[in-house]
Every structure is written in structure tokens, then in C-alpha cells.
Amino acid sequence: xxxxxxxxxxxxxxxxxxxxxxxxxxxxxxxxxxxxxxxxxxxxxxxxxxxxxxxxxxxxxxxxxxxxxxxxxxxxxxxxxxxxxxxxxxxxxxxxxxxxxxxxxxxxxxxxxxxxxxxxxxxxxxxxxxxxxxxxxxxxxxxxxxxxxxxxxxxxxxxxxxxxxxxxxxxxxxxxxxxxxxxxxxxxxxxxxxxxxxxxxxxxxxxxxxxxxxxxxxxxxxxxxxxxxxxxxxxxxxxxxxxxxxxxxxxxxxxxxxxxxxxxxxxxxxxxxxxxxxxxxxxxxxxxxxxxxxxxxxxxxxxxxxxxxxxxxxxxxxxxxxxxxxxxxxxxxxxxxxxxxxxxxxxxxxxxxxxxxxxxxxxxxxxxxxxxxxxxxxxxxxxxxxxxxxxxxxxxxxxxxxxxxxxxxxxxxxxxxxxxxxxxxxxxxxxxxxxxxxxxxxxxxxxxxxxxxxxxxxxxxxxxxxxxxxxxxxxxxxxxxxxxxxxxxxxxxxxxxxxxxxxxxxxxxxxxxxxxxxxxxxxxxxxxxxxxxxxxxxxxxxxxxxxxxxxxxxxxxxxxxxxxxxxxx
Numbered sequence: 093x094x095x096x097x098x099x100x101x102x103x104x105x106x107x108x109x110x111x112x113x114x115x116x117x118x119x120x121x122x123x124x125x126x127x128x129x130x131x132x133x134x135x136x137x138x139x140x141x142x143x144x145x146x147x148x149x150x151x152x153x154x155x156x157x158x159x160x161x162x163x164x165x166x167x168x169x170x171x172x173x174x175x176x177x178x179x180x181x182x183x184x185x186x187x188x189x190x191x192x193x194x195x196x197x198x199x200x201x202x203x204x205x206x207x208x209x210x211x212x213x214x215x216x217x218x219x220x221x222x223x224x225x226x227x228x229x230x231x232x233x234x235x236x237x238x239x240x241x242x243x244x245x246x247x248x249x250x251x252x253x254x255x256x257x258x259x260x261x262x263x264x265x266x267x268x269x270x271x272x273x274x275x276x277x278x279x280x281x282x283x284x285x286x287x288x289x290x291x292x293x294x295x296x297x298x299x300x301x302x303x304x305x306x307x308x309x310x311x312x313x314x315x316x317x318x319x320x321x322x323x324x325x326x327x328x329x330x331x332x333x334x335x336x337x338x339x340x341x342x343x344x345x346x347x348x349x350x351x352x353x354x355x356x357x358x359x360x361x362x363x364x365x366x367x368x369x370x371x372x373x374x375x376x377x378x379x380x381x382x383x384x385x386x387x388x389x390x391x392x393x394x395x396x397x398x399x400x401x402x403x404x405x406x407x408x409x410x411x412x413x414x415x416x417x418x419x420x421x422x423x424x425x426x427x428x429x430x431x432x433x434x435x436x437x438x439x440x441x442x443x444x445x446x447x448x449x450x451x452x453x454x455x456x457x458x459x460x461x462x463x464x465x466x467x468x469x470x471x472x473x474x475x476x477x478x479x480x481x482x483x484x485x486x487x488x489x490x491x492x493x494x495x496x497x498x499x500x501x502x503x504x505x506x507x508x509x510x511x512x513x514x515x516x517x518x519x520x521x522x523x524x525x526x527x528x529x530x531x532x533x534x535x536x537x538x539x540x541x542x543x544x545x546x547x548x549x550x551x552x553x554x555x556x557x558x559x560x561x562x563x564x565x566x567x568x569x570x571x572x573x574x575x576x577x578x579x580x581x582x583x584x585x586x587x588x589x590x591x592x593x594x595x596x597x598x599x600x601x602x603x604x605x606x607x608x609x610x611x612x613x614x615x616x617x618x619x620x621x622x623x624x625x626x627x628x629x630x631x632x633x634x635x636x637x638x639x640x641x642x643x644x645x646x647x648x649x650x651x652x653x654x655x656x657x658x659x660x661x
Contacts, residue, residue, distance in 0.1 A: 133162045133179050133206040138172075151175050151182075158183070162206050165191040165240065169202070179206035187213065189238075195269055197238060197245075198223045209240040221252075226269045229298045230254045233265075243270040255298045258327050259283045262294075272299035284327050286356055287313035301328040313356070317341040320352075330356030337366075342387075344372045349383070359387030367394065375404040375488075378416070390420025390430070397614065400434075404488040405526075411440040412613040413452070429457040437616040438463070441607040446470045448605055449481075459485040466625050470606050473504045477602075478519070479627055489526045495519040497628055499533070500598055505542060510551070513540040513596045514562070527569055533562040537576070538596050554589045557581030 139156025147153075151173035160167040160174075160181060170185030180203070187202040189211060199213035199222040213222045213236045221232040224245050233251030238244070246266035253260045253267060253274055263278035274296045282289035282296070282303065291309035296302070303325045311318035311325070311332075318341075323334035332354040340347040340354070340361065349363035362384050363369075369378040381396035395415045402409040414436035422428045435451035450465035461483040463469075469476045479497035483490060499519040503512035517535030521528055539557040544550070559579035565572050584593060605617050 131163070131179070131206065133160055133174075133176075133181065133204070135159075135174055136161050136166075148173055149175065150177070160204070162204070163209065163240070165189055167202070167204060180204060189213075191240075194227050196223075196225045197236070199236070211238040211240070212236075213238065224267070226267075226272075228256055229267070229272070231265075231267050242268075244268045253296075253298075255296075255301070257285045258296075258301070260294070260296060267298075272297050274298065286330060287311055289325070300326070302326050305334070315343050318352075318354075323352075332356070346370045346372075347383070347385070359389075361385050361387070369394070375402065377401040377403070380416075388423075390418070390423040390428075392418040398434075399613070402488075405442075407443045408610075409440060409442040409445075410610040410613050411438065411452075413438045429455070431455050439607050439613040439616065441610050441613050444471065446607045448607070459491075461485065466619060468602055468605065473506065475502045475504075475602065476500070476519075477625065479625060490523050492523060493519075493521040498598075498625060500596075502599065502601065504601075505551075509594055510542055511540070511595070511599070512542060513599060514538070515596050515598065516562070528566050530566065531564045535560065537562045539581070540594070540596055541574075551586055552583075553586050554584045554593060555581060556584065556593050 135152070135154070135158075137157060137159040138154035140154065142153040142155075143151075152175075154172045154174055156170070158169045158172045160172075166189070167183065168186070168188045168190075169183035172181050172183045174181045183202040183204070185200065187199045189197040189202070189204075197211065197213055200215045200217070200220060201213070203212045204210070215222055215234055222234065222236040224231040224236060224238065231245060231247075231251060231253045233247040234249055236245050236247050236251075244266055246264075248264050250263055251261070251265050253265065253276075260274070260276055260280065260282045262276035262280040265274065265276045267274045276294045276296070278292055280289075280291045280294045282291075282294060289303070289305075289309060289311045291305065291307055293307035294309070295304035295306060305320050305323045305325070308321050309319070309323075311320070318332070318334065318338065320334040320336070320338035322336040323332060323338060325332040332352070334352040334354070335350070337348060337350060338352045340352060347361070347363055347367070347369050349367040350365035351363070353362040353364075355361070363382070365381050367378075367380045367383045369383065370376075377400070378394060379397070379399040379401070380394035383392070383394040385392045393415065398413055398416045400409075400411040400416065402411075411434065413434035415434070417433045419431045419433070420428060421431070432454040433451070434453075438447075438449045438452045440447045447463065447467065447469045449463040449467035452464065453462045454460070455462075463481040463483075467478060467481045469481060476495060476499075478495035478499040480495075482494040482496070484492045484494075496518055499514075499516050501514040501519065505511060514533055514537070516533035516537040518533070520532040520534070522530045537557075537559045539555065539559070539562065541555040541557070543552045543555060545552050557576070557579050558581065559576040561577055563575040565575075582593075584590070600623050602619065602623075605619065607613050
């Protein structure tokens, strides 16, 4: 340093140069020398060294406990050819590269280029693997290329990455030791304690344990199968966010949505936008724009354009409500049953039957559907209303129905001012193979009925009747016989019907509310002002307070054992 200062003074005396410029030049030269020292591969040890410039391309031949050092990394092997001019070497036998205490690489063979700072490692036995270890992550392969500048190792002939509880295999792969990002391509398989993922493209970060799905992928977990083409899965939290119309399949039940969120630890899942749930075994579908399901409790909820489609029968049934909830009881047991709540603006459509109400409850235990608050049911030309309507199903087919309080049935005969009408406290209907075969009206029964002359199919007149009970019997969907105990009534010829006798008190047609198509179930139309049903105080509906209906034989007998003729239509 002393001689350098003398030279600097002499140069300044002889030449009018900028002192600072000269000092800068010297600093640059010193930095370059330091970098060259850093970039050089140093041989630290070898038991034997031989050199013949005419052999092995001028390499130094090293044997026994060979050790190299380069830019903070130490490389060990049994033997090596050291090419000092090209700043590289080949290594054989127990090859090992160590960088600090976080990174190591082992193999049978290695070629190291000090200028490119790149290592190519190989093994020659099928029972061995090149092993790259970086903290808790280990990579296994037959041939590995490791670039120390980019801090990335990659393989093209098959490899495996193991991270805590997760194992990934693929044909092509690369692992970044600084960012902990890994990229896998071709025949990718990810195995974790709770799932198996297969795909052709996958990104994974060993630090965040976040897997990024970037192509068609299948995830198997227990009985569940998930298909997704884009999404994220955290192997630690077991949470998944799946995009691009991902699909979840579980024992014949499938859930599809524009995006799905799943929490494997809690069993909770959410679906967003254009959601479709299908139960193939029970032949029904559920559509909505938001859905929630808890696998551990069996609770489900959907809203925003919710639509249920039942295709178990020849004609599909479509039902819409603002919100639909499913509650599961005795979950994951042999005695499991469910209760479904549909509420606010319920509308249903099938070609042969339609219905509306404010809310609806279905119990799978007794297969009962109960409609609440202004329920209306239409079947072809008939309209039925009441305070509450219960429908009991058997093998997905209607078995019986019960209308509770203010029951009112209207049949449109498609002629001006001609309607068959029946009102009572309660009504019952019984079905065989989905077709009505008997109906009953109980308590304060009022009837307006138009019998038909079988000879010319003309109407005989109007029957106005009041009784305590009424039974109607059907064959092939046609009314064949009516029975009642003692009753009071009048038969009016068609030309002598008083206008006030044509309609029972409370007669209202709600055709303007009736759903007319599967798309119309989304269009809510309320009752006109003044036609809403006002709830009356109910009597005890327990079975002990309901008198049994009389048995019908060849002669119809009333409750007082007095013969009463049947009314033939």
C-alpha cells in the first residue's frame, strides 16, 4: 500500500490526471481481482494428485478424500478430474456438495462448472438416487441439474419431492431453494395424509405448503373425488379454493360451481356462482348461486336463485325458494333422516301439478311435505287452498294429502260460471300409484256440484249441499261416487240456478298466481289485496280427537246407522 501511494504521487506529478479518477480505477481493479478469487474453484485436499497434459484433456487427476471449495460451497468425492483452466471438474464416488447447514446434494457422479456455477449430478444404480436436501424438503431423482446462481434444481427423467407429510412425483420438475417454489409437469402425483392429487401441471411451495393447480386435476380423498382445472390447496390447513367450474363428487352426489371453497379439517365447503348439486341415486338436482355444506353435520344451505329439480318421475318437478336449508339428524348412522326447509316465496311447477306458498318443510323420516302460509295447489283444472297443506310421499310418489283449516277446493269445468266447489274444516286425499282414488271432507262441509247426464254429457243441474262429512271416490281420475251422512241440500235445474248459489263463500280463483312453466317459478306474484287467507284458531289435531270415517260397503251408512243413498255423478 505504501509503494502504491508513491506511484500515485509520481503519476500525479508527471501527468495532469484527476486523482479521484485514478483511485476509482484502482478500486475497480481490486474488486475484479476479488471477484476472480471468488469465482475460482479451489482444490482444498486430495490424497493423490497426478498430472499429464497429454492425458485426460489436461486434467489434474485426484484420488482419495477429494475436497473442492467454490463461493461458499464445499464439494467432496472419492476421485475427480480437475480442469483448472475451464474452472470445472468431474467427480466420482460418494459425491457430496454442501452449502452452509441448509443445503446438500449427494450422487454417484457430478460435473461442476464453476463459471456457470452449475452442477450436474447422476447415479448409475437403479437402487440409488440423487438426493437434494434443503431444510425439511428432500428431492430424489436419477439426474439432477442444480444452478447455484438461480438457486434451482431440475430434472427431466422422473423425480420425487418429499416435504413433511407430502410426496410429489413427476416426469419433469424443478425446485427453487430460495423461494421454496416447486414446479412439476407430466404424470404429476401428490400424496398427502388425507388425499391423492393427480395432474399434468402443478406448482407447490414447500414453505407455505400451498399447491397451485394449473391444469386438469383429480383429487381423491376418502369417498370424495374433486375435479378442478385451476385452484389452490394448502396441505397444512387442508383448505382448498377451486376455480373454473370445479366439481366435487361424493358417493353419487356431485357439486359443481364457478368456484368452490373446501376446508378438510372442518368438513365445510362453499360454492359460488352457477352452483349445481346433483344426487343421482335420488334423482334430484339443486341449482343456486351460493351453496354451503358441512360434511361433519350434514347441514346444507343454498340461496340466490335456488332451484330444486326432481326427475324421479316421468315429468320433472321444479321448485324455487329464496333460501333452502337441509338439516341432518343421526348423521352417519343407520337411522339418519333429514329435514328440509324452503322459505320465502316458494313456487313449484310440474306439468300435472303446481303449487305456491310462503314456506315449506320436508321430513324424510315420514316423507311428509308441509306447506305453510297461503298454500295453493293446482292439479289440472282443480285448485286447492287451506291454512296448511301436508303431502305424504311413498317411493317418491304421492300417497296421501291433508289440508288443515279453511280447506277449499275448486274445479273449473271450463264453462261460464260453472265450478264444482267444496269447502270444509279439513280435507284428506288418498292416492294409488300417484292417482287419486278417494277424498274426504270433514266438519262444516259445503258443496256446490254439477252432476253430469251420462247419456249426453250435459249438466243436470246444481247440487247445493251442507253436511258434516263427505267422501268422494274416483276411478281413472274421474269422480264416480259421493257419500255423505244426513245432509241438507237442494238441486237446481240449470235454468233455475240463483246467482248467489253458484259460488261458496270465499270463492276466489288464483290463476294469475299459478306457475305456468319451469322458468315461471322465479316470478313471484302475490295475492291481490283482500284475498289473503286469515288464520283461524285451530282445534286439537291429535288423532284421538279425529273420529274415524265410516266403512263403505254395498250400502252407504251414516254415523247414525241410517241408510243414506250415494250420490252418483
